[in-house]
Amino acid sequence: MSEFVASLNDALVVRSGFPLLSGVTLEVAPATLTLLTGPNGAGKTTLLQLLGGLVGLSGGSGQVCGVDLARDDRRALRRRVGWLGHDSSFYDDLSVRENLTFAAKALGRPLEDLAPALERVGLRDRSEVLARRLSAGQRRRLGLAWLLMRRPELWLLDEPYAALDEDGRRFLDGLFADVVAAGASIVVSAHDHLGATLGAVNTVHLVGGRVESRS
């Protein structure tokens, strides 16, 4: 019905009387990488949460993955996107493998996908380690394994480059390129670096809860 994976029209998100998003209009085309930039408090995280169905729409309109944000159940949307927050954490007292098994069972995914996902993010030999013993970078990798298993149509990542070393950043660039090549779309927020090795990137600059410029 729509050629866009996600489209927002004058989207408003209000929390406790404060307008976090003050009217965002945005389209995300299939198989693209969109970068959200902007100063702290510009609404980058909220915009990602809105696209992931984690916060509700207070005004305006929008659809993501065919789900109408104003009318349909946000839960339906959550299952179809992949979300990785900047402080994404999992069950600290479960191991890497147990965390992923929980997610796979919850989503009805085959457990065979687990090993390749761990292999890909480089956590294969840490699969029995409790999540609380992982470093910040390794947690990020666990989050990525969680997303790989889900194979979402739309990837939403909040500050994924933070806490990653040079190696990790290169790995992320490579992963993004593969995801886009496979036909999925990615929206990431970052306030500085984005891998030079990446191809075409749509940049959206947010200020004051709205889009200031794009390129």
Add this chain to the structure above:
Amino acid sequence: MTKTLLARLLGPLTLALLALTFGLGLWVTPPDQVQGNLVRLVYVHPALAWVALYVSFGTATIASVLYLWRRTRSATLDRIGACAMEVSVVFIALTLITGSLWGRPTWGVWWAWDARLTSTAILGVFALAYLALRRALDDDETRARRSAVFAIIAAINVPIIHFSVLWWKTLHQGATVFTANRTLLIHGSQAWTLLVSFVAFTLSFVWLLRARYRLEVTRDQSRQRDFNEALAQRRREGARP
């Protein structure tokens, strides 16, 4: 036109009926043979309890159920539920106080482990907890949803609490404090006064609820103005000089 006339008359009418209740109750009706002047509390206490337990708690419950039902969900129902619960706290407190005033000379104690008294007190804590819950949440929708669910839990607990306390009381050692004088033979001027008291206190509930509701609407309007200002300011953040 008629609506405003009714609304205007509500306050004076309530006050007049309350005055009539007190006049009839204090001077016109005779003292009771057994209870003496204490019987005059019957023109206040039952009517207060009726409003506290049935009218206002019932209004809050119905408003909450309707709020949770998607088709009838509206800010109006949330406000009605909250205001009715707030008025309910006042009436529950008055019910407990007047009951206690009656209990002291009758039973010799301010508090008796009577089923009605105990369950009314627990219900009062439910109502206070409801208000505390509302104060603790500052997002409108979250607050509306959670408090509606809590009101329904409280309402479902009403019969459970009532029966458990009743059985607790009666199945233990039998009602000792309550055998005499619980049922009053009522006739003539007493019956009329009782009837007037029920109408008067019910009207006073409506009056209070309406006043409280209008205050809430005004408050929401002021919040909306604040929000519009915050939104304009947020949008200006983008336009740097």
Add this chain to the structure above:
Amino acid sequence: MIRVALLVAAKDLRVELRSRVLLWQVVPFGAMALLLSGLALGPARAGHSGAAPGLFFLVMLFVTLLTVARSRAIDARAGTRDSIATLGLDPGGVFLGKTVALTVELWVTGALLLAGTVVVLHANLAGTLAASGNVAVTLAALAAAGVLHGALSGPGDGSATLLPLLSLPAFAPLLIAGERAYSAALGHGALWAWGTISLVALVAYLALGILLYGVLDES
């Protein structure tokens, strides 16, 4: 819904087994509270007052508050909450699963504290064993009520003080029913009707939770 419930219950119990919060913090707390109850009664009444059933359930109410707070804490970190939210789990199933896990935890704690009640407050062992079925139903009802009220009090800062205020009035009839049934089993009267109150409350909370947990979870 049942599939989600089993998954969530298994996860909560596994986390509990790993962290041993129940064993190392909640059970000692309960034991100490029982001892304190005896002390509060005074030397003349601590051993044979007939207050043992009531004190046991009073302690279990506080144990429930602690375990509910712990059960909330497992999923409460902002990052975890978002990650789990994107799994789109059926809320009724989540409610059931958390209730099952909490019930198991309360049963384990309750069994240990019942033993404590027999030893410390001199409750009759045969009577206590006869009451155990009733106690189990009442604790399950407490668990269901606790999970629902835990969701009501939310993950925020105020939840620590809000949870007791919201849940204690709802716990009152369960305290009454549990105490009466246990007392009856100890021989202070022959009353088995009390199980129905616990059972009605359990069914009511399960139904309410399955229906309304999603409404609370949504925000």
